[in-house]
Amino acid sequence: MEKEDLIRKASNHVAALFKEKLSKKLVYHNYKHTFEVVREARLLAEEHHLPDEEMEILLLAAWFHDTGYINAYKNHEDESVEFATAFLREHHYPEEKITQVARTIMATKHGQLTHHLIEDILVDADISNIGKPTVFAQAELLRVEWEIYLNESYSDIEWAQYQLDFLMSVNFKTQAAQARFSKQLNKNIQEQRARQKELTKKTKKKEKEGRETLAQPKRGIETMFKSTYDNHISLSAIADNKANMMISLNAIIMSIIITYLGTKSSIIGSQFTRNPVLMIPVGILLATSLASVISAIISAQPEVTSFRLKPNKLKSRRINLLFFGNFTKIPLDDFQSGMHDIMRDKNALYNNMITDIYYLGDVLSKKYRLLRISYTIFMIGIILTVLSFVIAIAR
Structure with missing residues (x-):
C-alpha cells in the first residue's frame, strides 16, 4: 500500500510538472506519451511476474523518464534523473533504490546498453508505439518536434525512408514485448514499405515531368509563344498605323504651305509677301512638319535583323533560322541541315523562337521611340506656330 502511494504521488507530481512547465510545442514527448509508457511498462512487468520491489522501481522510472x-531536448535523460532524484529524496526513498531508478531511466537513452530486466522492460515500453496501429500518426508528431527543437527537416520521401529503416532496425528486448507487439510491428513495416514505394514512385514521376524536354510541347508553352507573337504583331501594326497617320498629316500640311506660298497670285501668297513677319510661324510649322514626317517615315521603314552567317556558327544562340533575315544569308543545304537539327533538338527549337521574339521586341522598341519623337516634334511645332503667329498678328 505504501509503495502504491509513492507511485501515485509520483504520477501526480509528474502531471503537475508537465502542466506547469512543459512546453506546448512538445507534441510527442508529453504527458500522454509518459502515461502510455507507464501503462505498457506495468503490463509487460506483469507478464514477467516482476517482484513488487522491482515493479516499484520500474514504474517510478517510467513516470520520470x-x-x-522540461529543461533540455538533447540529453534529457540526465535532467530526468535529476527530477526523479529530487522527488525521491524528498520522500526519503533509499539511496540504493534511487540509483536503480536513475540507471533504469538512463537505459532509455538511444544506444545505451541494458543490464537488467526492468531496464529492458522500460525500453520496450518507451518504443511500444512502433508495435501499434497508431505508429504513423505518432511519427508525424515526432517529426514536428525534431523540426522545432533539432532544426531537422525531412521531405516526405526522406521521412518515409527514415521510418522504414527505424522500424526494421528495432528489436524488442523482452519476450513479453515481442509477443505483444511483433505481429503489429511486421504489419507496420509492410505498410511503411508500401508508403515508401508509393512516395518514391510519385517523386520519380515528378522528377520525370520536370526533366521532360521542351521538344515535347506543353499547352502552356505553346500558348505563351502564340500570345507573345500575336502581341508583337498587334503592336507592330499599331505602330505602323500611327506612323502612316503622321506621314499623311504632315504631308498634307507641307503640301498646303508650299502650294500657297509658291502661288504669288493667290490672296494668301500676296498677304505673306506684304507681311514677311508671317513667314516665321509658317517656317516653324514647315520645319517641324518636315522633321516629324522624317521620324515617322524612318519608324515605318521595314527593318530586318540579319547577320553575316557562317555554316559553323549555325548553332549560335544569336542565330534564328526561322527568320528570313538570317537564313537567306546561308546556302540552301546548310539551311535544310540546320532546320533538321532544330526539329531534333528540343533546346534549339525553342531557342530559335525565343531569339526571334527578342529581335522583334528590339525592332518594336526602335519603332515606338521614333514615333514618340515624331509626335513630340509635331506637338512642339504646332505650339510654336500658334504662339509665333499670335505674336506676329499682335505687332
Missing part, C-alpha cells in the same frame, strides 16, 4: 524535456 521524460521529465527532463
